[in-house]
Amino acid sequence: MTETFLIKYAEIAIKGKNRYLFEDALVRQIQHALAKIEGQFQVNKEQGRIYVHCQTDYDFDELIEALQKVFGIVGISPVTVLEDTGFEDLARAVVAYMQEKYPAYQGTFKVHTRRAKKTYPMESMEVSSELGGRILEAFPLAKVDVHQPALLLHVEIREKLYLYSETIPGPGGMPVGTNGKAMLLLSGGIDSPVAGYMIAKRGVTIDAVYFHAPPYTSERAKQKVVDLAKEVAAYSGPIRLHVVNFTDIQLYIYDQCPHEELTILMRRYMMRIAEHFAKERRCLGLITGESIGQVASQTMHSLAATNEVCTLPVYRPLIGFDKQEIVNVAHKIHTYDTSVLPYEDCCTIFVAKHPVTKPNLKKIRNSEKKLEEKIDEMVAEAIRTTEVIVVE
Numbered sequence: 454m455t456e457t458f459l460i461k462y463a464e465i466a467i468k469g470k471n472r473y474l475f476e477d478a479l480v481r482q483i484q485h486a487l488a489k490i491e492g493q494f495q496v497n498k499e500q501g502r503i504y505v506h507c508q509t510d511y512d513f514d515e516l517i518e519a520l521q522k523v524f525g526i527v528g529i530s531p532v533t534v535l536e537d538t539g540f541e542d543l544a545r546a547v548v549a550y551m552q553e554k555y556p557a558y559q560g561t562f563k564v565h566t567r568r569a570k571k572t573y574p575m576e577s578m579e580v581s582s583e584l585g586g587r588i589l590e591a592f593p594l595a596k597v598d599v600h601q602p603a604l605l606l607h608v609e610i611r612e613k614l615y616l617y618s619e620t621i622p623g624p625g626g627m628p629v630g631t632n633g634k635a636m637l638l639l640s641g642g643i644d645s646p647v648a649g650y651m652i653a654k655r656g657v658t659i660d661a662v663y664f665h666a667p668p669y670t671s672e673r674a675k676q677k678v679v680d681l682a683k684e685v686a687a688y689s690g691p692i693r694l695h696v697v698n699f700t701d702i703q704l705y706i707y708d709q710c711p712h713e714e715l716t717i718l719m720r721r722y723m724m725r726i727a728e729h730f731a732k733e734r735r736c737l738g739l740i741t742g743e744s745i746g747q748v749a750s751q752t753m754h755s756l757a758a759t760n761e762v763c764t765l766p767v768y769r770p771l772i773g774f775d776k777q778e779i780v781n782v783a784h785k786i787h788t789y790d791t792s793v794l795p796y797e798d799c800c801t802i803f804v805a806k807h808p809v810t811k812p813n814l815k816k817i818r819n820s821e822k823k824l825e826e827k828i829d830e831m832v833a834e835a836i837r838t839t840e841v842i843v844v845e
């Protein structure tokens with residue numbers, strides 16, 4: 454059983470002081486992910502490398518699955534760790550490693566040595582070619598190919614010696630916690646959980662807000678959003694989900710304003726309330742699952758009308774995606790099956806037959822004037838009565 458895993462991460466964007474912030478965040482996120490699975494693990498940062506040491510029994514697939522949810526990880530390599538007791542022992546261990554992992558190997562291979570310990574008596578090239586020779590002796594049908602080997606055996610010489618030949622892909626991205634925080638407008642649909650996942654992948658911590666309209670939307674509709682938040686939290690870490698009771702505001706808009714403008718007006722109030730919580734939580738932006746032209750409220754005109762009320766940047770990572778592309782990601786992150794459960798949504802309940810697709814901003818502002826008498830108090834009340842659920 455492998456006891457140690459080498460965690461590979463992209464090093465390009467993390468020069469200088471940012472590097473240790475990136476690495477520390479990555480270590481924290483790995484620890485967080487592994488705390489949820491069976492077994493005891495130690496996550497160490499050693500000489501510009503991150504290792505996971507397994508201290509008890511564990512389930513290999515479960516461990517890999519957990520690590521594949523940690524943004525910032527590019528690859529996961531099971532490594533064999535050896536004490537440095539001289540080259541002859543290393544050569545024997547390399548042959549034994551090959552025999553165990555690739556019995557009777559007949560393909561092409563290459564040994565790649567990295568010598569971080571400069572006091573080691575042999576140079577990297579020499580170690581590689583010597584070990585290559587020993588492998589050929591033990592596996593006479595194997596062949597060296599230095600350009601496109603089917604098997605690349607890595608040997609790292611540090612205080613200890615590390616052998617590995619396999620890299621399981623990680624999710625990429627940047628560790629959550631390295632890029633501030635944003636407030637996700639999370640509905641029960643397909644798009645917004647994907648949008649949250651994509652922004653979290655860039656290292657952003659996520660909080661969320663859901664607009665609930667009881668009794669028009671049920672407890673089950675709310676539970677569905679909690680379940681979606683849980684799926685996103687598997688990648689992003691804990692999410693503080695704000696559940697806003699939006700019923701009175703929706704009914705008031707419905708009573709006072711032209712129905713074809715309903716969705717846009719509702720959206721504008723959602724954005725205002727989301728922004729309130731965003732500022733309270735020190736978020737640097739809002740996130741939505743909008744994509745140009747997907748529905749009437751997502752035409753360029755409609756997006757401009759919604760956007761007008763926001764002072765924080767609004768991040769719309771799906772803006773150029775087709776529905777199928779969004780669905781593909783939803784499947785990948787396991788939100789799809791929950792998203793398509795047929796519970797009502799506060800937007801569909803009050804939706805007009807012919808919503809405006811080119812809202813006129815002057816008209817929209819005029820319609821909002823009709824709400825002046827009560828709307829501020831209603832928004833304040835919605836904020837006061839918001840329920841916060843920590844989802845992890």
Ligand code: ATP
Pocket residue numbers: 637638639640641642643644645646662663664665723740741742743747748750751799800
């Ligand atoms: P989704 O699949 O995310 O529900 P959608 O294609 O259904 O998106 P809309 O219903 O027009 O599109 O919603 C656009 C965006 O507005 C959503 O992606 C989400 O970010 C936000 N949103 C919509 N309804 C709600 C809600 N009830 N609570 C919180 N955010 C919402």
Ligand code: MG
Pocket residue numbers: 640641642643798800
């Ligand atoms: Mg929706």
